[in-house]
Amino acid sequence: MSAKKTERLLNLVICLLATRRFLTVQQIRQAVPGYDGGSEEAFRRMFERDKEELRELGVPLETGTDARAHDDEVGYRIARGDYELPEVVLEPDEAAALGLAARLWQSAPLAGATGSALLKLQAAGIDVQPVSGALEPRVAASEPAFAPCLAAARDAQPVRFLYRTSYRPEPEERRVEPWGVVSWHGRWYLVGHDAVRGASRVFRLSRVVGDVVPDGPAGTVVVPEGVQLRAMVADLAGEPVRQTAVVRVRPGTCWALRAEATATLPDPAGAGWDALELGFADPERLADRVTGFGADAVVVSPPEARDAVVRRLQAAAAHEEGVPA
Amino acid sequence: MTRETAELPRLLALVPYLLARPGVPFAEAAAVFGVSVERLRKDLDLLWVCGLPGHGPGDLIDIAFEGDTITLFEPAGVTRPLRLTSDEALALVVALRALAETPGLEERDALDRALVKVEGVAGAAAEAAKRVEVAVEGEERVLPVVEQALREGRRLHLRYHVPGRDETTERDVDPLRLALVDGRPYLEAWCRRAEGVRTFRLDRVAAVEVLDLPAEPPPGLPERDLSQGLFQPSPTDELVVLALRPGAHWVADHYPAEQVDDAGDGTLVVRLRTPDTGWVCRLALRLGDSATVLAPEGLATAVRAQARRALEAYAGS
Numbered sequence: 001m002s003a004k005k006t007e008r009l010l011n012l013v014i015c016l017l018a019t020r021r022f023l024t025v026q027q028i029r030q031a032v033p034g035y036d037g038g039s040e041e042a043f044r045r046m047f048e049r050d051k052e053e054l055r056e057l058g059v060p061l062e063t064g065t066d067a068r069a070h071d072d073e074v075g076y077r078i079a080r081g082d083y084e085l086p087e088v089v090l091e092p093d094e095a096a097a098l099g100l101a102a103r104l105w106q107s108a109p110l111a112g113a114t115g116s117a118l119l120k121l122q123a124a125g126i127d128v129q130p131v132s133g134a135l136e137p138r139v140a141a142s143e144p145a146f147a148p149c150l151a152a153a154r155d156a157q158p159v160r161f162l163y164r165t166s167y168r169p170e171p172e173e174r175r176v177e178p179w180g181v182v183s184w185h186g187r188w189y190l191v192g193h194d195a196v197r198g199a200s201r202v203f204r205l206s207r208v209v210g211d212v213v214p215d216g217p218a219g220t221v222v223v224p225e226g227v228q229l230r231a232m233v234a235d236l237a238g239e240p241v242r243q244t245a246v247v248r249v250r251p252g253t254c255w256a257l258r259a260e261a262t263a264t265l266p267d268p269a270g271a272g273w274d275a276l277e278l279g280f281a282d283p284e285r286l287a288d289r290v291t292g293f294g295a296d297a298v299v300v301s302p303p304e305a306r307d308a309v310v311r312r313l314q315a316a317a318a319h320e321e322g323v324p325a
Numbered sequence: 326m327t328r329e330t331a332e333l334p335r336l337l338a339l340v341p342y343l344l345a346r347p348g349v350p351f352a353e354a355a356a357v358f359g360v361s362v363e364r365l366r367k368d369l370d371l372l373w374v375c376g377l378p379g380h381g382p383g384d385l386i387d388i389a390f391e392g393d394t395i396t397l398f399e400p401a402g403v404t405r406p407l408r409l410t411s412d413e414a415l416a417l418v419v420a421l422r423a424l425a426e427t428p429g430l431e432e433r434d435a436l437d438r439a440l441v442k443v444e445g446v447a448g449a450a451a452e453a454a455k456r457v458e459v460a461v462e463g464e465e466r467v468l469p470v471v472e473q474a475l476r477e478g479r480r481l482h483l484r485y486h487v488p489g490r491d492e493t494t495e496r497d498v499d500p501l502r503l504a505l506v507d508g509r510p511y512l513e514a515w516c517r518r519a520e521g522v523r524t525f526r527l528d529r530v531a532a533v534e535v536l537d538l539p540a541e542p543p544p545g546l547p548e549r550d551l552s553q554g555l556f557q558p559s560p561t562d563e564l565v566v567l568a569l570r571p572g573a574h575w576v577a578d579h580y581p582a583e584q585v586d587d588a589g590d591g592t593l594v595v596r597l598r599t600p601d602t603g604w605v606c607r608l609a610l611r612l613g614d615s616a617t618v619l620a621p622e623g624l625a626t627a628v629r630a631q632a633r634r635a636l637e638a639y640a641g642s
Contacts, residue, residue, distance in 0.1 A: 003371060006332045010375045013337065018377050018402045031378035057334055058410040084405035088446045090439060097435040098443065101420035104459075110416040115359070116334060117413035122357055123338040123406035125345035134475040135432070137424060137505040139459055153456040154411065169571070169591065183423075183459040186507025206578055223456075230458045255486045255493060255531075292607030293491065295635040310639055312613025317632035319617045319625070 008034030009050055013059060017083060022066045022075025051076075059083065085124050095128045102128070106140040109147050139183055143205035146181070148212035149190045153178040156223075158195070158216035162209040171209040176201070177221040180229040189233045192221075202236045242281045246300040248273050253296040257289065275300070283308040332368075334407070335360070339368060340386065341406050343397035350393050369395070376401040414447035418454035427505070428463025431472045461508050464527040468503070471512050471527065474535050475500050481514070481540075484532040485525055489604035493531060498523070499540035513549070515542035522546060562598035563621060565605050569593045572615035576608070594619070606631060 011032045016023065025047060029035040035043055054061060060082040065072045090098065102118055105111040121128055141147075145161065152159045159178060162171040175195040182189045187204060194201040195215075249257060251272045258264065261276035268275075280286040287308035290297050294313075299306040335358055342357070343349065355365040369388055376385035376399075387399035409417070421443060425436035444451045474481045481500055486493050498514035501522065505511075509526060516523040564583075569576050570592055577585045577595050584596040599605065602624050609618050609628040618625040 003367075006336065007371055007375055009333050010336055010371075011380075014376060014401050014403060015378050033380060053333075058407060060408075083407060085408050086446050086448070088442055090442060091435075093432075093435040094439040094442065097424075097432050097439040098417070098421065100432060101417065101424050101436065101439070104420035104423065105416060109412060110419075113410070113412040113416040114420070117409055117417050119335070119338045119342075119358065120406040120409060120413070123340075123342040123345070125341075133502075134500075135430075135472075135503045135505070137420075137461075139420075139423070139508075150457065154415065154453040178456075180456040180458065182457075183508060185460075185462075185509070230460050234460070252493075253491050255491060255529075256488060288611055291613070292611040294607070294610055294631040295638040296491070298635075298638050306639070310636065313610065313632045313635050313639070315614030316610050316612075317629050317636060319629060 004034060008032065009053065012050060013054065013078065016061070016076055016078040017080060019077050022062075022064045022077050024073050024075045028076065085120055088121075088124065088126065090126050090128070095126060098128050100133070100135060100137065104137045104139050106138055107142055107146075109150070110141070140186070141183075141188055143188055143208070145190075145205040145208035145212050146188055149178060149181050149188075149205060149208075152212065152214070153180050153190070153192075155218040156221040157214055157218040158221060159212050160215040161212045163203060164207045164209050174201075174203065175215050176203065179221070179223045179227055181205075182229050182233045184230070184233045189236075191227075191229050191232050200232065202233055243279070243302065245278045245280055245286055245302060245305045247276045247278055247290060248298045248300055249276055249293070250296040254293050257293065257297060260289070280305070287312055336368060336372060337403065338406050340372065340397065340400050340403040343388070343395055344400050344404060347396045348391070348394045351395060352393070354395060409447045409450050411450045411453045414443075414450035415454045415457060417443050418447065418451050419457045419459060422454070423459035423461050424505075427461040427510075429465040429468035429510075430463060431469060459508070461505055462510070462528070464510050467527045467530045467533050468510055470533045470535060471500060471503055471510075474540070475503060477535070478540050480517075480536040480538040481512075482534045482536055483525065483530055486529045486531055488529065489601050489607075491603075494518075497536065498525070499542040501542060501546070515540075515546065522549070559598065559600070562600045563602060565597050565599060565602060565621065565624065566619040567595045567597075567605075567609070568617045568619055569595060569612075570615045573612045576612070576616065602627075610635070 011034065012028070015028065015031050023031070025044070028047070029043055035046065051061060060078060062077050062079050062082070063074050064077075066075055098121075102114050105114050118128055148159070151157075157178070158176065160173060160175045163174045164171040176190065176192040177195060178190055178192040180191050182191060187206065190203040190205060192201065193199070244262070247257065248267050248270060251274070254276075257276055257278065258274075261278055263277040265275045265277075267273035278286065278289070283302075283305040286299070286305045290299055291309050291312045299309050339354075339358065342354070351362050351365060355362045358365065360368070372386045373388060374385065378384070384401065385399070386397070386401045389396045389398060418440065421436055421440040424430060425433055425440050427433070430436075471481070481498050483496055483498055484493060485496065496516055496518040498512070498516050500512060500514045502513050503510060504513055504524075509528070512525045512527060514523060514525065515521075567576065568588070574593055577593050580597055582595045582597045586594045588594050602621075605618070605624060606628050609616055610632055618628055
């Protein structure tokens with residue numbers, strides 16, 4: 001932005017804030033330096049662009065007609081109450097808490113939005129600085145799909161994108177009415193209604209391939225009452241417990257399994273070993289948790305869980321050196 | 326803050342900022358706005374010629390300089406900053422809420438109060454914040470003890486489980502900071518046993534105790550930059566190469582890989598570096614026929630040996 005243009009826009013804001021009456025474009029042209037000179041047409045084009053720019057910055061331009069005006073030509077003003085940040089006072093510990101929260105975002109666009117928000121609060125007289133301290137909160141959003149999905153959820157706008165899954169070789173198109181975005185264990189997810197499947201779905205943003213494009217007008221997505229975004233992502237990550245497995249573990253090992261066990265009993269079959277009871281739904285998911293412990297954890301029952309682990313161990317034992325199986 | 330804001334928003338904030346702080350030093354104002362002192366002087370030159378319609382001497386923004394300080398007398402009606410945009414409100418509200426909802430954090434009360442005030446100031450702009458959630462797992466058992474030790478500058482004793490080696494260790498550490506990364510709390514500390522900076526995931530701390538000793542980490546430890554993630558493999562770490570078939574492609578996403586190549590037949594070849602290959606061995610067992618260790622050879626041999634030992638345990642039970 002050139003200094004001339006910045007000067008003109010600042011004078012325009014000052015002028016429209018100062019007026020109580022709606023000012024017509026001709027009155028604005030006379031009052032604001034930078035609009036004089038040039039043709040009427042050039043001025044109109046310039047004013048249209050300036051209005052657009054102010055609206056993008058969140059300046060609330062009000063349009064209307066003045067009751068005392070001779071004709072009903074539309075005029076402009078800025079209502080001070082809509083423009084100004086309301087009065088607020090933060091206690092020192094609240095300002096410190098805000099400074100802490102302000103360090104959370106690591107990436108665009110939210111890191112930038114945090115910076116400009118803090119400037120406004122500082123301009124309101126609040127002393128808040130994003131200083132580093134003993135507590136360091138960090139949330140990254142490096143997925144390229146993050147910014148467009150965030151904007152779509154914010155603007156209630158349907159989107160479509162290509163999505164990669166582990167069970168299909170090629171990415172498939174998804175059409176989604178976004179309900180929200182959720183960060184869970186450091187990964188971002190889009191939650192929404194999948195228009196093709198006709199059901200709610202959770203998408204991991206790192207699996208979105210290429211661009212996220214609008215698939216309908218903004219403001220058309222209706223988020224169902226009482227939808228629990230975080231719970232939907234957590235349900236995807238977790239699994240409902242439907243069965244109990246018994247797993248023998250060597251003494252002093254398998255800390256992670258012990259931490260998850262619903263019961264720990266001395267193992268009748270082996271001296272010093274313990275028998276853990278672990279809840280699970282799918283034998284393959286249980287094998288995910290147990291197989292890595294090798295000979296330190298042995299599934300006793302049920303047989304399908306035992307078989308799932310044994311199959312993986314047989315495959316791992318059979319890999320030839322340096323040659324994919 | 327070092328980010329340079331666009332000019333008009335900066336100037337619209339600068340006027341009320343100066344109005345609220347008569348006599349603010351140039352350097353301080355420049356630092357807050359993330360610009361050079363030279364840039365700030367240009368901003369002030371511009372403000373100087375702006376003002377109310379008429380633009381006579383009494384209508385313009387009026388600023389006085391005394392030594393290194395700035396005092397703004399006449400704001401030409403720009404007495405308050407502009408309201409928060411919905412992105413600005415969203416960034417603050419979601420961040421405050423995520424931390425305020427983190428179990429065990431001692432700042433929760435202040436975060437809650439700040440959240441209520443920011444939501445009040447944002448008004449309708451805070452609506453969009455409902456569309457974004459950040460889950461941070463707290464830790465009510467260990468986290469308050471770690472915060473206490475940091476606050477009081479005291480040493481901690483930890484019983485800590487090292488998952489890669491499946492061992493429980495005992496050690497004294499001098500806490501440096503508490504980091505909330507990837508939605509989980511971690512303690513970064515000088516480990517007196519390892520004589521190095523170590524990172525401890527709090528849900529793997531089996532027991533913690535504040536010792537009656539001051540924390541004495543060596544002076545001048547460089548602060549690690551966490552923006553690239555918590556685990557920053559060193560180029561001197563061992564290089565591991567894995568071949569992943571479709572069922573194991575998630576591994577390329579999940580662990581910090583140095584390089585991922587598509588071998589073309591549905592196999593991804595992933596190269597990653599790690600100081601300790603114990604966890605890779607466990608991972609390879611778990612992945613069964615959907616992954617193969619291509620290098621180092623010792624690791625591939627270890628995976629096969631471990632798998633055979635485990636199969637013997639199954640055969641005998």
